[in-house]
Amino acid sequence: MQLTVNGQTIKYLLRGEGEPILFLHGNPDTSHLWSGMIALLEKQYLCIAPDLPGYGESEIAPDFDFSLSGQANFIDDFVKALKLDSPVHLVVHDVGAFFGLSWAVACSEQVRSITIFNTAYTRDYRWHKLGRIWRTPLLGELSLALMDERTFVGSIRRVAPKLPKNVITQSYQQLTKKTHKTMLKLYRAMNPSVFIGWDERFQRVARQTPVQVVWGSQDPYIERRIARTFGTEKITYLEDYSHWVPAEAPEQAAECLVSFLNDLD
Template identity: 40%
Template structure:
């Protein structure tokens, strides 16, 4: 732990200002935050999130890693595509196109949670030579996953649209704090502002395309990959959508449980999460 403290102290002296840019990927304007220097490290957010969700993590990692954090299509400051293919092969291709647009020509660290992990892991199993290390946070990539109650509603045409229309900034923020009390209220309010009409439409598109059955075969490819590629899983055990037992199923060499945290680890425990990630990436180097 002392070495991590020294690293954190050095962070203040080595801070690199974040740079924001907009890239065109598949004719979509994609906002990317680029901060730090070192091994390229791609951080992929979840549904109803944005690059800002990772800010508490990247401000700690940026001293030793180049943190590349996009707003995924339809979320945050990125454009909403008119017809986005949410199949696993296309999610993988989109991430590869994004990495190409960023000009990255070396293996990267991949950090993904929620739907961001779905994008990232689909890419990793199809482009293993481009992956250095993998970090997975509270995500599904398994064919036997049972959707949570809200997702089951969202997957139904018309019913899903009506249910989404009932989500407001105020009730979303209250729900976040209720299920994850360690999220600071101001962070919950900031997150709630990301629940835009475009984000709701993209959320429905993802939920409806990614039936659990689509992960047949992909889950085996992932375990083949993690059997030889350094992988860490960090898991908020109080997640109401995915049980903590799923953390053990990715074949990761290291699993870190956060017993009192919920789904939004980057917001709930950014310092400890960054500490675990940095230590793992250093040991794997």
Template identity: 25%
Template sequence: MPVPRVAHRHLDVEGVRVFYRESLPERQDAAVLLLLHGFPSASHQFRRLIDALGSRYRLIAPDYPGFGHTEAPPGFTYSFDRLADVTEGFVRELGLTGFVMYVFDFGAPVGFRLAERHPEWIAGLIVQNGNAYTEGLSDAARDFVALRPGRPGAEETIRDLLTLAGTRGQYESGVADPALIAPDGWTLDQHFLDLPGRKEAQVALAFDYRSNVERYGRWQAWLREHTPPALIIWGGNDPFFPEPGARAFLRDLPDAELHLFDTGHFALEEHLPEMAPLIAGFLDRLGDPR
């Protein structure tokens, strides 16, 4: 079985030193899949997927400012608009003009902002536990969205999620077989969370999360207008974004392909063997988006 070569690089975007990993398939015209990671992770969450598919397709996974190996300058404003700004600049610097976009968790608000700005870039959409509907918010997620700066206990609630126990819980909650969840993911996530300034960045993003919910109607309208080919792969036991959030996409994308899995938020961790062929089949049906 072919194993891809994977490059690990940095790219300067508006003063942000963006780290990214990119598979190097033999075919120069290989389909491009932009992988947008979630909280509290980074591009390393896609390492196994890149190994599984990177010899056939060009998989590109950046780290956002405040995450992973990306380095943001002092005074950077941590908001979802700014994460989207940097991601947009990253795509421009790479010269990408057409790609399939994979959105997970925080990757959904970043990716849908990108799609609003450049619908011509989006040749297809893969959604994995990335929410765009109010019915996809659990009670815990609604409580999270309701947090406001200055309210008693609000920042402490966020910081509790940024501990090792909180990070590990996001990986293990809702999974069917914990033995299939490698500890490397939450261990590496916590390493980055514990770097200077990273918790403050995450607190700022948590307080800004309500801006995403306020945009749900716009993103749904975008889906109806542009009707991108879509694959929805979802961990149905996600404590933050439960199964109704996956099914809601079919309201605006009735031709989307939906697959639910008996697992939690980080569904790829437990079900990569089932998900990777679905992703490959989807990319093959679309062909070269450029």
């Protein structure tokens, strides 16, 4: 499926029927990250998973606004274009949280619940080593230019051995020059200071909207302590998994989501 959002063609997965769930992937992934979960959920829910701007098959405008308000505006425009009849259950991972949680702050009335997989949305987070490289001019461009498939697959399998190789390979195959440019612009826009104010506003959203965190404890990029920064005590730690829980353990991830949503009724 595809939609035109602010002149950009956005590709997305649309499966099932029922209450809508909006899935927002991270870096360097695409909507494919959610395929395993969606296969388990589509008989009960309407599952929507876009390729974010500049990722996968989605286009990105040259002047795309990577500020948190700009990312929130994009999600709002995308959701409006879907013409949904009810608020969505929001599910985010990694940099997908920059888009999704910012939208939840700006448009909380459109969000019925929030499920968060390994990410950070706080001024207190400091970028991991690879993130710091991508945030550095010239060094970031060089690192991506030198990243061949063997290096890419090997580096991820070392830190996430339970992540299926085909998922890693597909992510690499989607890493076009367009995606490289998007990654660098996004990471360089996300100084920890940009979250000042937004993180506090999200805490207020979390007091009014059901929020759960599902956390792969073996994550090498984001410290375990970050799981407790989202204003909820509903945290599930999956001790045997790493950063990509939705693809490493789709059955457990889907079970956590369904149990959470069932408790809302």
